[in-house]
Every structure is written in C-alpha cells, then in structure tokens.
Amino acid sequence: MTARYALLAALMLAPLAAPAKAQLRADKPADLTQPVTLQPGQGAIVVGFRRPDKPSAGKSAKVDFRRYDSAAQDIVLPPKDAKETGDTTTYHVRVKSAQKQLPLEHVVTVVSEGEYVLFGASAGPAEIANTFCFGAPVFRVKAGEVVYFGDMTPYVFVKLKDGSRAMMAVAYSSFPEDARKALEGRPELAQAFQAAENRNDATYRCAGTQMLAYQIPAEYMPAPPAPPEPEPEPEDAAAEPAAVSESE
Amino acid sequence: MSSVFAVLLAASVLQPATVSEDTAAPATATSAAQSAPDTELTDEDRQDAARDLKDSRFYNKPGATRAEYERDWNECRLIARGSRTPGGVVVVPYNSAIISPAVAAGAGALGGLLGGAIAEGSQRRQNRQTCLLVRGWALVDVDDATKKRIAAMTDAERNAFFEDVVGSTRPGMRKIRWNNEFAAPRVAPVD
Numbered sequence: 457m458t459a460r461y462a463l464l465a466a467l468m469l470a471p472l473a474a475p476a477k478a479q480l481r482a483d484k485p486a487d488l489t490q491p492v493t494l495q496p497g498q499g500a501i502v503v504g505f506r507r508p509d510k511p512s513a514g515k516s517a518k519v520d521f522r523r524y525d526s527a528a529q530d531i532v533l534p535p536k537d538a539k540e541t542g543d544t545t546t547y548h549v550r551v552k553s554a555q556k557q558l559p560l561e562h563v564v565t566v567v568s569e570g571e572y573v574l575f576g577a578s579a580g581p582a583e584i585a586n587t588f589c590f591g592a593p594v595f596r597v598k599a600g601e602v603v604y605f606g607d608m609t610p611y612v613f614v615k616l617k618d619g620s621r622a623m624m625a626v627a628y629s630s631f632p633e634d635a636r637k638a639l640e641g642r643p644e645l646a647q648a649f650q651a652a653e654n655r656n657d658a659t660y661r662c663a664g665t666q667m668l669a670y671q672i673p674a675e676y677m678p679a680p681p682a683p684p685e686p687e688p689e690p691e692d693a694a695a696e697p698a699a700v701s702e703s704e
Numbered sequence: 705m706s707s708v709f710a711v712l713l714a715a716s717v718l719q720p721a722t723v724s725e726d727t728a729a730p731a732t733a734t735s736a737a738q739s740a741p742d743t744e745l746t747d748e749d750r751q752d753a754a755r756d757l758k759d760s761r762f763y764n765k766p767g768a769t770r771a772e773y774e775r776d777w778n779e780c781r782l783i784a785r786g787s788r789t790p791g792g793v794v795v796v797p798y799n800s801a802i803i804s805p806a807v808a809a810g811a812g813a814l815g816g817l818l819g820g821a822i823a824e825g826s827q828r829r830q831n832r833q834t835c836l837l838v839r840g841w842a843l844v845d846v847d848d849a850t851k852k853r854i855a856a857m858t859d860a861e862r863n864a865f866f867e868d869v870v871g872s873t874r875p876g877m878r879k880i881r882w883n884n885e886f887a888a889p890r891v892a893p894v895d
Contacts (some may be wrong), residue, residue, distance in 0.1 A: 510894040519831045529791035577886075586886075589783075590790055617890040625889040659790035662783055667831040669838045671886045 483550035505608035517610035524573035579610030587664030595652035753777035759854035780835035837882035
C-alpha cells in the first residue's frame with residue numbers, strides 16, 4: 457500500500473522534476489481569465505486585432521513572428537536537438553485572432569526574451585504563405601516585459617481607392633492605450649506593459665511563397681531620439697593653445 | 705481509411721512553404737550562412753538581366769547605371785530562389801525545406817508539382833520584381849508609341865537605349881513603384 461502511494465506521488469511529482477517544457481513554437485494565447493506568470497527569462501507579446509470598418513468586420517487574421525538576430529540580419533532557427541535538450545527558447549510565435557466578431561481584441565503570447573521580427577501574416581481562413589523578408593519590423597522583448605507590437609486589421613479582396621482590389625492585406629496601426637486598458641484586469645501584465653520600439657527594414661532569408669516587405673507607417677513609428685545637447689564651450693577656449701601643432 | 709488519405713493529401717497540397725520547426729536546422733544553424741562573395745557578373749548574368757529590358761517593360765531608377773541594374777537584378781534573382789538573403793548573405797542549403805519555397809513544397813509528389821509551378825512560374829518573377837521595387841527601382845509601364853519605337857530598333861540601338869533609360873531622369877514615364885499596400889492599404893471608403 458505504501459509502495460502504491462509512493463508510486464502515485466512519484467508520478468505526480470514527475471512533471472515538476474522534468475526540465476521546463478520546450479516552447480520552440482509559441483502559438484497558444486495566454487488565458488487572461490487566470491493569473492499569468494512569466495517565468496525567469498520570459499516576456500510576452502501583445503497583438504491587437506482591430507476591425508474598424510465594414511471590409512474588416514468579421515475577418516480573422518494570423519500573424520507570425522520569428523526570433524531574430526540583428527547582427528546576422530537573419531532569423532534564428534532552432535537547433536536540431538532543441539527538443540531533446542529541453543531548449544525553452546521561443547523561435548516561432550503564431551498569433552491568431554480568436555473572436556472575429558469583435559471590433560477589437562487583444563491576444564497575449566508568452567515568449568522567451570529576445571528580438572522578434574514580423575515574418576508573415578494572413579487575413580481570413582488562408583494559411584500564412586507570405587514572408588516579409590524584404591524588410592519587416594523588428595522589436596525586442598526583455599524578460600518580465602509585456603510588449604505591445606501593434607494592431608492588425610485584416611482585409612480580404614478589399615476595394616482600394618484607385619478602384620483596384622487587394623487580394624489580401626493586414627494593415628498596421630498602433631493604439632497602445634487601448635492595449636493597456638485591455639490588460640487592466642490582469643495587473644501582473646498591465647504593470648509590465650510597454651509599447652514595442654519597432655524598427656523597420658529588418659531583412660532575413662526568404663522562405664515563403666510570396667515575398668514582400670512590410671513597413672510600419674511613419675505615423676506609428678516611435679519618435680527618433682532627440683539629438684544630444686551640444687556641450688557648452690569653455691569661456692576661455694580662445695585662450696587655450698592648440699592641442700596639436702604642426703611641426704615646421 | 706481513404707478519407708484519412710484524402711485529408712493528408714489535401715494537407716500536403718495546401719501546406720504553405722514556410723519555415724517549420726519540424727524541419728529544424730542542425731545545431732550549426734548559425735554557421736549555415738556565410739558572407740556573400742563579391743563576385744563579378746558573368747556575360748550570362750548580364751543577358752539574364754536584359755530579359756527584363758524589353759519593349760513591353762523595363763526598370764528605371766533615376767541616376768542609376770546599367771551595371772547597377774544588372775547587379776540588383778541578379779541579387780534579386782538569387783534572393784527569390786532562396787539562395788541569398790536580402791542582406792547579402794549566401795545561404796548554404798543545409799536544410800532545403802527552410803531555404804527554397806520550391807523544395808519545401810516538393811516533399812511530396814503533389815507538393816512537388818505545386819512547388820515546381822511556383823518556382824518556375826510567375827511567383828518567382830513576381831518576387832524578383834518586388835525585390836527590385838523595394839530596392840527603389842520602378843517598373844516602367846511602356847506606352848504603345850514607345851513600344852513600337854523600341855521594337856523597330858536594331859540590337860545596337862536598343863542596347864544604347866537601355867544603357868540610358870535605366871537611369872534616366874526624364875519625366876513622362878508611367879512607373880509602377882513599390883508601395884506598402886499589405887501594411888497600409890488605401891482602402892476605399894464604404895457607405
């Protein structure tokens with residue numbers, strides 16, 4: 457009987473003793489009805505799905521992010537033995553809208569810290585078959601941070617102002633205050649909330665049927681840092697001898 | 705059983721050629737990319753680039769040279785094939801499923817057909833065109849009068865014409881430029 461209890465206890469404790477589950481691909485949204493705990497080395501990405509007009513109403517969308525290495529100008533792929541070694545790095549993030557009837561929804565996905573680049577997106581039921589390898593926004597998620605990327609608005613076969621139609625578009629906009637409010641019910645996330653410092657034009661290897669560039673419009677880009685204040689000239693600068701004099 | 709097979713078959717056709725963690729890179733993934741050698745273009749490369757300099761279409765970037773056009777065209781061809789990154793890094797095909805849309809789709813027989821069609825067909829040309837447009841080139845929408853004029857040129861005249869026109873600053877050419885339509889579509893207002 458004691459042995460049976462010991463076996464039961466061992467089975468119950470086994471998951472706790474096992475290494476952290478690999479999260480090579482993060483595709484499950486955080487359940488915001490429950491407290492969300494970020495483990496050490498983890499942050500979160502917030503994506504809004506905004507449907508402000510008739511063409512976008514009722515449309516679903518999917519967005520892919522990939523781990524990025526700015527120095528190598530390329531996405532980072534998981535090592536072959538990542539699962540065996542219990543690698544907990546997030547290499548691929550898939551964010552899907554869940555309630556397409558809503559004019560606005562926000563999806564939170566827990567990821568490991570690091571740089572992420574927008575990799576592809578689709579509107580409607582179609583799978584993601586494009587890649588923004590010719591230039592895409594990239595941003596960093598630090599441990600403990602809940603980073604708002606932006607809002608995505610799905611369009612399918614939408615009529616454009618010039619009379620033509622776009623087969624698909626996933627428009628970008630940024631409304632961080634709306635996202636912040638959406639997380640008010642989860643104070644542990646709300647207090648770590650911040651808007652991403654997106655940077656355009658990150659390129660990487662092209663691996664998708666349709667190769668595109670995706671630029672966040674200038675109106676949504678963070679303001680460039682102010683230029684440093686010039687250091688005041690010392691009052692007696694004119695009297696100072698030249699630091700280097702030419703030899704005759 | 706047959707329905708399961710049908711579903712699997714359909715899935716293989718519909719599966720997009722995107723990077724998959726199931727086909728993960730080896731542990732040396734980061735070493736799979738090398739700096740692109742600064743290679744000279746061959747005559748064949750130049751002839752290939754000239755395929756997009758014709759009476760019905762050609763590229764223009766004010767101030768650019770024919771040599772710059774040929775270099776960009778060939779780089780974009782390699783990028784569209786998946787053998788070079790837009791950043792200029794040569795991609796070694798350590799895992800073909802991650803590199804080439806064509807090969808990625810070619811894992812199965814039907815996928816291969818689809819992948820082949822994509823690789824050899826209009827999608828690859830479209831990707832090459834997008835690459836050039838993103839680099840600042842504009843595709844000139846040639847009017848009928850100019851088409852006739854180019855068609856009537858000798859090879860030497862045509863060559864001289866394109867030497868000049870790829871970098872021409874002349875106004876009046878109708879041009880197709882890259883626009884950020886996927887991220888910022890100019891949606892028509894709906895009543």
